[in-house]
Amino acid sequence: MSDRRPSIVERRPSSALSSRRPSIIPQLEGIEKPNTPNLPENMNVDVLICGTGLINSILAAALSWQGTSVLHIDSNPYYGDDSATLTIEQIKNWFIGSKFNKTGFKNYKNIHLYINDNDFNIVSKDYGIDLSPKILFPRSSLLDLLIKSRVYHYLEFQSLSNFHTFENNNLGKLNANKEDIFTSNEIDLNSKRKLMKFLKFISSPVIELPDNLPKDISIQNFLKKNFKLDDKLINEIIFTLGLINNPKIQLIDALNKIKRYILSFNIYGNFPTLYSKFGGPGEISQGFCRSAAVAGTIYKLNTKLKSYDFENKTAILNDGSNIKINERIISSLNQSINKPENCKFYEISRIIAIVDKSCNEWFQDGESSSIIIFPPNSLNSQNEYPVQCLIMGSETGCCPKGRSIWYLHTIAPTINDIAINDLNSALLKLEENYIRESTFNFNEFNDDDLNYYNNNKPILTESGSMKLSKSLLDFKFKFSNERINYLMKLSFTQLTNIDQLNPENINGYNKEILKTDNNIIIVNMPSSELSYDGIVEEAKKIYKEIVGDDSDFFNVDFEDEEEEIEISNELDAEIKAEVEEIINVDNNQTTQSNQQSEEFEMELES
Amino acid sequence: MSASNQTSIKLVLLGEAAVGKSSLVLRFVSNDFQENKEPTIGAAFLTQKCTVNDRTIKFEIWDTAGQERFANLAHLYYRNAQAALVVYDVTKPASFIKARHWMKELKEQSTKNITIALIGNKYDLIMDETSGEEIDGARKVSIEEGKQLADEEGAVFFETSAKTSYNVNEVFMNIAETILEKMDNAKPDENPVAQTQNNNRIDLTAPSQNNINDNGCAC
Numbered sequence: 144m145s146d147r148r149p150s151i152v153e154r155r156p157s158s159a160l161s162s163r164r165p166s167i168i169p170q171l172e173g174i175e176k177p178n179t180p181n182l183p184e185n186m187n188v189d190v191l192i193c194g195t196g197l198i199n200s201i202l203a204a205a206l207s208w209q210g211t212s213v214l215h216i217d218s219n220p221y222y223g224d225d226s227a228t229l230t231i232e233q234i235k236n237w238f239i240g241s242k243f244n245k246t247g248f249k250n251y252k253n254i255h256l257y258i259n260d261n262d263f264n265i266v267s268k269d270y271g272i273d274l275s276p277k278i279l280f281p282r283s284s285l286l287d288l289l290i291k292s293r294v295y296h297y298l299e300f301q302s303l304s305n306f307h308t309f310e311n312n313n314l315g316k317l318n319a320n321k322e323d324i325f326t327s328n329e330i331d332l333n334s335k336r337k338l339m340k341f342l343k344f345i346s347s348p349v350i351e352l353p354d355n356l357p358k359d360i361s362i363q364n365f366l367k368k369n370f371k372l373d374d375k376l377i378n379e380i381i382f383t384l385g386l387i388n389n390p391k392i393q394l395i396d397a398l399n400k401i402k403r404y405i406l407s408f409n410i411y412g413n414f415p416t417l418y419s420k421f422g423g424p425g426e427i428s429q430g431f432c433r434s435a436a437v438a439g440t441i442y443k444l445n446t447k448l449k450s451y452d453f454e455n456k457t458a459i460l461n462d463g464s465n466i467k468i469n470e471r472i473i474s475s476l477n478q479s480i481n482k483p484e485n486c487k488f489y490e491i492s493r494i495i496a497i498v499d500k501s502c503n504e505w506f507q508d509g510e511s512s513s514i515i516i517f518p519p520n521s522l523n524s525q526n527e528y529p530v531q532c533l534i535m536g537s538e539t540g541c542c543p544k545g546r547s548i549w550y551l552h553t554i555a556p557t558i559n560d561i562a563i564n565d566l567n568s569a570l571l572k573l574e575e576n577y578i579r580e581s582t583f584n585f586n587e588f589n590d591d592d593l594n595y596y597n598n599n600k601p602i603l604t605e606s607g608s609m610k611l612s613k614s615l616l617d618f619k620f621k622f623s624n625e626r627i628n629y630l631m632k633l634s635f636t637q638l639t640n641i642d643q644l645n646p647e648n649i650n651g652y653n654k655e656i657l658k659t660d661n662n663i664i665i666v667n668m669p670s671s672e673l674s675y676d677g678i679v680e681e682a683k684k685i686y687k688e689i690v691g692d693d694s695d696f697f698n699v700d701f702e703d704e705e706e707e708i709e710i711s712n713e714l715d716a717e718i719k720a721e722v723e724e725i726i727n728v729d730n731n732q733t734t735q736s737n738q739q740s741e742e743f744e745m746e747l748e749s
Numbered sequence: 750m751s752a753s754n755q756t757s758i759k760l761v762l763l764g765e766a767a768v769g770k771s772s773l774v775l776r777f778v779s780n781d782f783q784e785n786k787e788p789t790i791g792a793a794f795l796t797q798k799c800t801v802n803d804r805t806i807k808f809e810i811w812d813t814a815g816q817e818r819f820a821n822l823a824h825l826y827y828r829n830a831q832a833a834l835v836v837y838d839v840t841k842p843a844s845f846i847k848a849r850h851w852m853k854e855l856k857e858q859s860t861k862n863i864t865i866a867l868i869g870n871k872y873d874l875i876m877d878e879t880s881g882e883e884i885d886g887a888r889k890v891s892i893e894e895g896k897q898l899a900d901e902e903g904a905v906f907f908e909t910s911a912k913t914s915y916n917v918n919e920v921f922m923n924i925a926e927t928i929l930e931k932m933d934n935a936k937p938d939e940n941p942v943a944q945t946q947n948n949n950r951i952d953l954t955a956p957s958q959n960n961i962n963d964n965g966c967a968c
Contacts, residue, residue, distance in 0.1 A: 180819065222823050268857075286953065295953045296794070297825055302951060411951050420950075421828060429823035436814035443819040509949060538949070 182443060182464040188214040190689065191458055191468055193448050194247075194475030196224035197424040198666050200431035201682040202473060204292060207438035208699045209690060214466060215432065215440050218247035218447035218478050222432055225250070225477045225637075226275045226669050228425025228541075231258065231267040234633065237274075241635070246447050249477050250638040250668055253492070253557065257632045263499070265630060271422040271541040272495060275637070275669035276533050276550045278303055278514070279417045280403055281410035284679035285427075286417075292697050294430040299420040301539065302412060305506060305513035308383045309521050309572060310375060334376065341370045341380070345402050350395070362397035363390075378518040382529045386673050388554055390519055390528065391646050403676075416674070418512060421540040424669070448472070448480055453661040471689055472663045476640060483657040483665045488638040491671045492562035493552040494570060497631040502534050502547040504580045511538030514673075517569045524568040528555040531673050532569065546630065549573060554643040554671045557636050566634065574627045581625065639668040650677030656688050664688060755798075755805040758928060759829055762811065763855065764836035765847040766818050769870040772911035773836065774810050777921055782912050799925045806925040808832075827858040832865070832924050837890065839869040839908060845890045845898075852902045862935075864927045865904035866920055869895050873910040 190206055192199050195217040203215045217224055221233060224247070229237060238256045240248035258265070279286055279300070289295040308315050330338065344350070353369065360368075366377045381387050385400040392400075407415040419426050436442055449459045451472055458466045476483075505513045517530040533550040535541050542548050551569055555562040643651050651670025658664055664685055670677060687693040762770040775781050778797045799806045811830070816822050835851045837844040848867065855865060875887040892908065899906035905923055909916040 182819075290953055300951045300953060301949045411953070411955060417951060421825075426825060429825040432823060433814060433816065433825065436816045439815075441818070442816050442821045444821045511949075 181462060182214075182441075182460070182466070184464075185467070186214070186464060187467040187469065188212045188441075189469045190214075191216070191448070191466060191472045192474070193217070193472065194224040194478040194666065195222040195428055195432055195444075196226045196475050196477075196666065196669070197428045197431070197678055198681045198685075199224065199473065199475055200428040200435065201288070201679065202666075202685055203435035203440050204294070204431045204438065205682060205686050205697050206689065207435050207440045208292075208697060209695055211470070211690070213435065213440040215435060215442050216446040216448070216460065217444045220445045222429045222444070223274075223425035224428075224475050226273070226424035226428060228271045228273050228422025231265055231270050231272070231631065233267075234272055234631070238633070246480075247478055249479075250488075252636050252638065253563070254635040255633070257629065259628070259630050262628065263630045266543070269543045270497065270548075271425070272497075272548065272631075272633075273423045273425055273541075273550070276423045276535070276673075277418075277675050278423075278533065278673060279419070279675050280415070281407045281417065282403070283674070283676055285675040288679050288697060289427075289430075292431070292434055292699070294427070294434050297430040297433055298426060299540075300417045301420055301512075302414040302510055303416045303418055303512045303514065304414040304510055306383050306415070307505065307513060307515045308379045309515060309517045309569075309576075310378065313576070315379075334373070337371055338376065341366070341372065342405060344370075345398060345405055350398050350402065352395070356394075360394060361390075362387075362392060362394050365394055378521075382518040383514070383516040386514075386516075386531065388529055388531060388671055388673070389644060389646055391644070393646050396646070396649055403674075414507075414510075416514075418535075418539065424675075427675075447478060448474065450480065451661055451663060473666060473685060473689075474663050475666045476668050479659065479663065479665055481659045481661070481663075483640065483659050486640050486657065486665075487642075488640060489642045489644070490557050490562070491552055491554055491637045491639060491643060491669075492557060492566060493550070493633075493635055493637060494566045495631070495633045496549040496551075496570065496629055497542060498547055498549060499545065499628045499630060500547060500577060500581065501545050502536055502577065504577070505534055506536055511536035515573065517565075517572065522565060522568040522572065524561075524564040526553070526555065526565040526568070527561075528553050528565070530565055530569040532573065533673065552671065552673075556644075562636070563634060577627060578625050637668065639670060640665075641667055641670065643671045650674075650680075652677045652681055654684070656684065754803065755807055756928070756932070757807045757809060758831045758925075760808050760810050760832040760834065760924070761826060761830040762813055762834050762836065763817065763822075763848075763851040764813075764834075764868075765838070765841075765844040766815070768836045768838040768841070768844050769911050770834070770836050771812055773834065773868070773870060773909065773917060773920075774812065776911045776914050776917045778810070780914070782914075797921075799921055801922065801925050801929055804929060806928065808921065808925075822854075824858065827855070830859055830863060831928060833859065833863055834866050834868050834920065835904070836868045836870050837895075838871045840871055840874050840887060840889050842889045845869075845894070849898060852898065852904070856902070862931065864924055864931070865902060866924055867895060867899040867902070867904045867906045868920060869906075869908040870911060872908045872915055873912045876910075 189211045190213050192203050192213060192215045195203075195215060199215070200222070203213050207213045219227070221227060221229070223229075227233075234256070235258070237248060238254060241251040241254050289298070356365070362381055363377055366372045366380065367374075372380070380401055381390075381397060384404040385397060386404070387397055387400055404415050411417065432440075432442065443462075447461050449461045451458045451468075456468045458468050458472060460466065474480075502513075503511075505515070507513075512533065512535045515532040515534060517526065517532070519527055519529055522530070530551055530553045535548045535550070537544045537546060549570070551566050551573075553562055553565050555565050557563070639651070640657060641648050641651060641653055647653070650672040652667060656664060657667070666685065667681060683693045683696055686696055762774065764770050772782060774795055775783070778795045794809055794811045796810065797808050799808060811826060813822060813826070816826070833855055835848050835855070837848040852865070852867070855863065869890060869892075875883050877884050895908070896906050898904075905927070907916050907920050907923070909920060911917060
């Protein structure tokens with residue numbers, strides 16, 4: 144035996160193996176299931192949060208970075224609660240849970256699920272299905288918060304450019320970017336002038352309404368009287384660009400929503416909105432939960448609140464643990480043990496369909512999603528409220544190639560099946576239009592009718608939309624064997640405690656704080672707003688209720704600041720050249736289009 | 750996109766609480782070790798570059814942030830991870846059972862091409878510094894069993910000590926080499942790195958640098 148320490152090489156497992164004597168250590172093989180530890184005994188937290196939906200998750204992160212100790216639980220084995228992104232298997236469980244009104248699935252009704260597992264070999268985890276899909280505006284409180292909290296590090300964002308409006312049995316795309324308006328062949332000069340006047344009005348830093356405006360004038364009448372826009376354009380502006388789902392919205396709120404779209408261009412690029420890859424609110428919830436965990440929040444899924452003794456401030460969970468609550472309990476409505484006081488329920492109806500088509504025809508080149516809006520009275524069901532659709536293709540990371548997910552929703556009442564008729568009517572139109580677009584035989588047409596992209600892919604109009612050009616409108620749709628098959632179709636009505644039809648509830652939220660009789664704060668269910676607008680404000684409202692002030696909401700001095708700066712400097716140097724190249728190209732383009740627009744304005748003035 | 754010689758790799762840590770996951774990273778990233786380190790809070794992720802021949806791998810290392818404690822790691826954590834360290838403590842049998850569980854979990858949750866290293870940490874606790882021999886009875890998980898689990902799952906196996914830095918750099922170098930090798934041998938559409946890097950990805954921090962003429966409406 145020598146006293147020499149073994150060299151690194153000798154200490155490598157591979158060499159150690161051959162020289163070592165047989166192990167006397169008991170075999171661990173066969174012991175498969177590890178024990179999940181329990182929460183510590185006599186645990187004591189400032190705030191207990193039940194449900195890992197988006198608002199709750201933002202709250203968990205904000206509170207723990209502020210120094211509050213947080214225990215965050217969810218009755219389900221996944222993150223996201225009422226805004227989760229689910230696999231097909233999880234959708235099946237969700238369906239059963241909702242049917243039986245279990246904790247975690249309390250606010251759904253009229254649920255129907257169809258899954259075609261026989262014809263399609265569905266791999267459950269290839270799908271990410273959002274219970275309440277949302278898109279992100281570049282200038283929005285959530286985007287600011289994603290950056291400030293650094294949660295964007297955990298996520299990937301992609302662009303969404305195509306906003307289609309359904310009218311006269313067609314899908315059209317409005318060009319709301321100034322440059323596009325000038326080059327569009329579809330809008331006549333007179334309309335271009337009116338549209339430009341409106342865009343100028345809406346783009347001003349503060350919207351100034353004319354003095355002599357009739358009281359309570361609707362946005363529809365305002366656009367008609369003051370800008371002489373035609374009905375088709377008015378519908379596109381209000382419902383598609385504004386993403387307004389309540390036709391009774393107040394004028395100034397409507398204008399702000401339209402402005403939100405117009406001002407979104409050229410912030411991250413020539414597109415108005417973004418979405419998070421692999422899933423919407425469910426994915427972003429996970430990001431905020433991770434941030435909360437980094438700040439010290441303790442997570443335990445598959446766990447729910449069983450009872451709360453408000454006098455002694457003691458919570459009992461279903462895993463048997465006894466938690467002392469120093470301050471408050473916050474719970475989603477889905478996971479609450481009791482209903483809040485004076486709570487009424489309102490409805491949002493949704494259809495989620497997975498189809499065996501890529502739907503690339505509806506996406507802008509290089510993108511994988513689009514918005515399609517059915518304005519009021521555009522459907523056979525004579526819909527009073529618009530139907531909003533979000534189409535997600537395979538590059539969103541939410542479904543495999545050759546498939547897509549269609550999300551439709553409306554705030555129309557469910558009485559007399561109004562809502563479901565509107566949704567099904569819209570679904571049928573989507574089918575018809577898609578088949579017409581995708582089975583078009585371009586060889587049957589003259590070159591005059593077609594335009595070509597750079598890659599020689601033919602399109603029917605200048606704008607890149609699927610709308611038929613005038614000379615093709617006479618084309619009779621031939622019977623085709625092509626049809627759309629559904630892998631999954633889920634329809635349900637989601638309840639919310641805020642009246643979505645009341646125009647005062649902007650983004651489907653209000654200023655009130657809901658509480659149960661034992662003083663648990665209730666977080667509202669997702670609203671009908673298709674963007675993330677209103678979410679951060681909801682989180683701040685509750686944060687303020689607990690902390691007393693929201694001035695330090697995510698006012699964080701990150702521990703790893705130095706490290707990050709060092710890294711980003713390195714990164715800067717690397718991408719700077721690339722970015723500069725892109726900016727240069729952009730500048731050239733902008734200069735050109737500016738010239739173009741100046742010329743045009745001069746033309747108008749003369 | 751320029752043909753840079755640098756490849757970014759997302760590496761995730763897995764393993765029972767207190768097996769020394771963060772300590773391993775701390776040793777690798779800043780060649781430092783803290784006795785009685787508090788459970789992990791505070792760091793979202795750390796980065797460290799590693800040069801193999803003339804090529805650079807930039808590790809973006811994700812720590813569990815304590816979310817592993819009650820087996821509650823989010824999908825987001827595994828998403829697009831190209832490498833994983835599954836760590837156990839050579840003196841704690843329960844942590845090895847947990848490691849086996851994490852190996853399975855990785856199979857279900859992660860990308861197919863992921864490079865995995867199984868790590869038996871705290872090697873210093875079973876080694877007698879002066880004799881260079883193992884302290885009798887200190888080791889609770891045999892090398893053979895670790896090696897066997899690694900082989901079954903197609904992972905590489907190391908025993909390490911974050912405290913003495915034994916084998917720590919070797920782990921990361923081995924992963925870097927493996928990934929570069931996989932990249933070289935992959936067909937264009939199977940490239941483990943290119944697959945997860947998407948040119949439609951938008952950098953949310955870009956406008957703050959670019960938009961100087963922004964009119965400042967941040968409503």
